[in-house]
Amino acid sequence: MNIKEYKLSPQALVMVQGSSKGTQPKYYENGYWYKVNQCGYEGLSEYLVSKVLECSNADDYAAYEPCIINGRSGCRSKNFLKENESFLSFQRLYELMTGESLQDRIRLISQVADRIGFVKEFLMEYTGFDCSRYLSQILTLDMLTLNTDRHLNNLGLIVDTSASLYKAAPIFDNGNALLSDWDRFCEETIEENLENVYGQPFSVSLESQAHEAGIGLKLNYKKIESILEQEPESRGLEVLKYQLIRYRSLIPDFL
Numbered sequence: 001m002n003i004k005e006y007k008l009s010p011q012a013l014v015m016v017q018g019s020s021k022g023t024q025p026k027y028y029e030n031g032y033w034y035k036v037n038q039c040g041y042e043g044l045s046e047y048l049v050s051k052v053l054e055c056s057n058a059d060d061y062a063a064y065e066p067c068i069i070n071g072r073s074g075c076r077s078k079n080f081l082k083e084n085e086s087f088l089s090f091q092r093l094y095e096l097m098t099g100e101s102l103q104d105r106i107r108l109i110s111q112v113a114d115r116i117g118f119v120k121e122f123l124m125e126y127t128g129f130d131c132s133r134y135l136s137q138i139l140t141l142d143m144l145t146l147n148t149d150r151h152l153n154n155l156g157l158i159v160d161t162s163a164s165l166y167k168a169a170p171i172f173d174n175g176n177a178l179l180s181d182w183d184r185f186c187e188e189t190i191e192e193n194l195e196n197v198y199g200q201p202f203s204v205s206l207e208s209q210a211h212e213a214g215i216g217l218k219l220n221y222k223k224i225e226s227i228l229e230q231e232p233e234s235r236g237l238e239v240l241k242y243q244l245i246r247y248r249s250l251i252p253d254f255l
Contacts, residue, residue, distance in 0.1 A: 042175030043075030049174035062172035089156035136216025149176035218254030
C-alpha cells in the first residue's frame with residue numbers, strides 16, 4: 001500500500017467534540033478531513049471499514065485512505081457536504097427541538113426496540129424522514145466491525161439549508177471498530193478481546209441493536225475477499241476476516 005504523507009498547518013487544526021472517546025483533534029484543509037490516530041490504528045480501521053462498504057448495499061458512505069499526517073499515522077476523507085448543506089446529528093436536532101439530551105431521554109426507555117422506535121418516531125415527526133433503513137445498515141455494520149463508538153452525534157441527517165430538505169448522512173466515523181483501541185483491547189486473542197466489546201447508543205450488545213433495527217446490510221463476500229487479499233497483514237485485517245466468517249450466515253450476500 002502506498003501511504004501518502006501530508007503536511008498540514010496549525011491553522012488547519014479543528015477541535016471536534018461529540019465522541020464518547022473524548023475530544024479528538026482533526027484537521028480540515030482543501031475539502032478534506034484528516035484524523036490522527038489517538039488510541040491505536042483508527043485510520044486503518046476507517047479504511048478497512050470503508051472497503052467493506054464499497055462491497056455492500058450501503059446507500060452512501062465516506063471513503064477513507066490511510067495516510068501520515070505531520071509525521072503521525074491517521075487517515076483522510078473528502079468532505080461529503082455540498083454547498084448549502086450541513087450535517088445535523090440526531091443529538092443536536094433533539095436539543096434544538098426540545099432543549100434536552102436525546103441520549104439521556106432514551107436511557108429512560110428499558111427496551112432496545114423501543115429506544116430505536118423512539119428515535120425513528122422523533123425523526124419522522126420533526127423532519128418527515130424515515131431513518132429505518134439508515135439505522136438498519138449502520139447498526140448491522142457496527143455489529144460486523146465491532147464499532148464501540150457509535151453515538152448520537154455521528155448519526156444524523158444532511159440538511160439542504162436552501163430548501164429545508166433532509167436526507168441520511170453518509171456512514172462515517174468508524175475508527176473505533178476492529179478492536180483498534182490498543183489500551184482497551186489488549187488481550188492476546190480476538191476471542192478474549194470480544195468480552196470487552198460494548199455497543200452503543202441503544203444497547204451494550206451490538207448484536208441486540210442490529211437485530212432490533214433489522215439486518216439491513218448486504219455484502220458481496222467474493223469482492224471483499226478479493227480486496228482484502230491485497231491488504232498487508234495487521235490486527236485490524238485479522239479481526240475483519242474473523243468477523244466476516246462469524247456473521248456470514250446472518251448478513252446476506254449482495255451480488
